[in-house]
Amino acid sequence: MRQRKGSFSEESFAIVSDRISVSHSDSVKLILEKTYSISDFEEATRDAERLLSELKQTLETLKDSRIDRRPKQFGMCKEELNNRVKQFVYDAKFLVSNATQTKEKLAENLNTCMHTLAKVFLHAQATMIMMVAVHQAQQLGFEVIKVTNSFKSTVNAAQAACGKPLSDPHMRYLMRQATSLATLLSSLLKHLKTLEQIRFIMSVCLFEIL
Structure with a gap:
């Protein structure tokens, strides 16, 4: 998948490839294709399991990471991550709401969700590696992991419920799985909101150094 020159996605791909692993960014590209x-x-x-496995590897490398963390890069990655998570909320709602329709329609929504999820992982890892506080970066990773596990359960439930009436047990x-996913996504968005404070502190520290 080609990224337009100078885009936030290109920035995140570069960070993940250079600072974590080329295979991690390649996994995202394969899903997007x-x-x-x-x-x-x-x-x-x-594919979701592969993303989870690679994110867990990233979590393991955070403590030993020694890179030049820049507030501007962190801000761009975090902003793009926030946008992608919001898009994923929207996509997941459509996946659930369209479970009453055909499997073809459900697959179309699954395709959209998987592409957005891959971008969430890309920008999450780029954001994590740019964070000064390791525990904050780890917490972000854990939030993404919980969302993804819940999404997997929701996809399985949607496949089983596809085409059935609302009164059906499936x-x-x-609906219960969707509620759980919505709760975890809300928690992730709240966590991203707190990262604004981290960005501000990093900017102040840089200003004082200069």
Whole structure:
């Protein structure tokens, strides 16, 4: 997938490739290049698992990371992450609401969700590696992990409930999973809000040094 020159995505791809691992950024690109169909729900789950595995590797490397953290880069990555999480909230709502329709429509929504999720992982890792406080970066990673695990459960529930009436037990289970996912996404967005304070502190420190 080509990124336009100078874009925030390009910035995050560069950070993840250079500071973490080329394979991590390649995994994101592979997902973005895929088109998930009605036969690809299990593949989507495997791809989400791969993203989770790589994020956990990133968490392990944070303590030993020694890079030049720059407030401007952190701000760009964090802003893009916040935008992608908000987009994922929107996409996940459509995935759940369209479970009453055809599997083709559900697969279309799954495709959109997976592409957005991949971008969430990309910008999350770039943001984490740019953070000064390791515990804050780890907390961000844990929040993303919880959201992704809940999303996987929601996808499985949506596949089982697809085409069934709202009174069906599978549909009621999907609603419970969707509520759990919504709660975790809200928590992630609140956590990202607190990162604004970190950005401000980093900017003040840089100003004092200069």
